[in-house]
Amino acid sequence: MARSSSGIVAGLTVAAIAGVSFLAYQASASVPDTLGKADKSATPKASASKTPGGTTNPNALPTASGTGERVVYATANDRVWLVAANNKVQRTFEVTPGTVDPVAGTYAVTTRANAVTGSDGVQIEHVVRFTTVDGIAIGFSAALNGSTTAPDPAKKLGGIRESRKDGDAMWNFATVGVKVVVVQ
Template sequence: MAKLGPGAVVGGLTLAALAVVGLLAFQANGAASRAVAAAPSASSSAAGAPSSAAPSASAQPSAPPLPGESGAGLRVVYSLKERQVWLVDPKKPVPVLASFKVTPGAVQPSLGAYTVYSRSAASDGTDGRKVEHVVRFAQQSGTVFGFSALVDESAQPTAAPDPKSKPGGIRSSRPDAQLLWDFAPNGTRVVVVA
């Protein structure tokens, strides 16, 4: 059996410690995002009347109100025109838990109600860039539609995008993608409105 020198042991322990610190930092970041989203908005009245939208982790001060035709029940609402997402839980004192801007892909989904059918913690986007917190809800004419965030906005694509692909990825900030990921497991309704 080969003997390990003191340098190899110290190096291995250092790498293990760095991995643990990185994991704890990642978990703390997600917990902070969820805590910000769960905090009541400053615009809520003292009587506890719900506001039309609570700020998300990106602290959007003037979010448009939840569209009236967005359905009922627990749901994610995505407005094509507003490029806005609302996370709605009618059982909460303030039903709109978060609202944030998104950047749509080259192709938009049709109006209607869908269901989250697939999720990936990390993946490659159709544009060849690394994405995380991928929440897929529709497939239409070969295009997959889902919400995600770029892991590194400054990074170049790891591979050339497929020229035949029609990107349907709907991108948000990393904190907002974390909120949506935590809110929308498989089976969650997604309502796409004009």
Template sequence: MRVPARRLPSWVWVSGLTAAALVAVTFLAVKADKGPQPTASASPKPSASATAKPSASPDESEPVAVPDGSGTGRRIVYSLDQRRVWLVDASDASRRSFKVWPGTVNPVPGSYTVGTRREGGTGSDGVEIENIVFFTVSSGTNIAFSNAVDGSSPPPPASGVPTGGIRMRAADGDAVWKFGTAGTKVAVVD
């Protein structure tokens, strides 16, 4: 005589899969926290003046167009030549644009995603920084957006010191921190 097979209710399967997913995510989070962490750096290019600040050009009150070839959708756009960042929403509209002080090591133009983020730390120039948003490594140097806690512009770097911090004013750093969550696209253009 055959005994009919009993099927488990769907809620049992869903509960089991949810529990397994939570265990996997917790394991990965603990493992990532114990791994090597990038160090933040935020200094200008050697050619930058120590007193230089992002200055308002005559047309700074006018919106600056997002560079062509920077992709589509929600993203952070960083122009190496213009030393400018745009925060672009999903409809391809620029929500904010501002000048920045780049480090001595530039990222290669291309597409990246925001990875690690840190609320604060010390830049390679010894300045306390915050809103640190890492998105790539170039020539062995971590590249990240950040701002000085005291709002200052970065001092000139020591000769030959590679720095990858892209420093900005505090209000702009707050905006990048809120906008640039993990996985956010970053487009670097010339």
């Protein structure tokens, strides 16, 4: 009897996830074009540290990114850092952002999914979500086909694409509850 109850619960769970995904996709299609876009007229904030010689190093961890274990995502230069509890960078890599950016701030990983279909229709893996912007889920993922091409600007997409290798590193590092710091 427990076995058939589990099957029913699993089936209902799959149906619920499919329904929510469909509704999220529909909602994303009606979002205004300007939502989530950075104000191009605003003065950009520095997102890279200065090296001793005074040159900007785009790979340097942003100084205003907090402390402790965290994922740091710089929207200005589309780069991620995985930072250990001792504040040492374990890995840094470039990403391809979606069309909707999260606002600067501190978040936490809320949900993860091993493999799903992205809102752009691409099969993705190692999905690590940390916020939503007007109903659009924002998170990191890797396309199973390895693609990191820029998304269709006409669509409202919150997926931040990384290579499969970087996606594996993110998946192993960013468990539910891990801090995500978004900086400009």
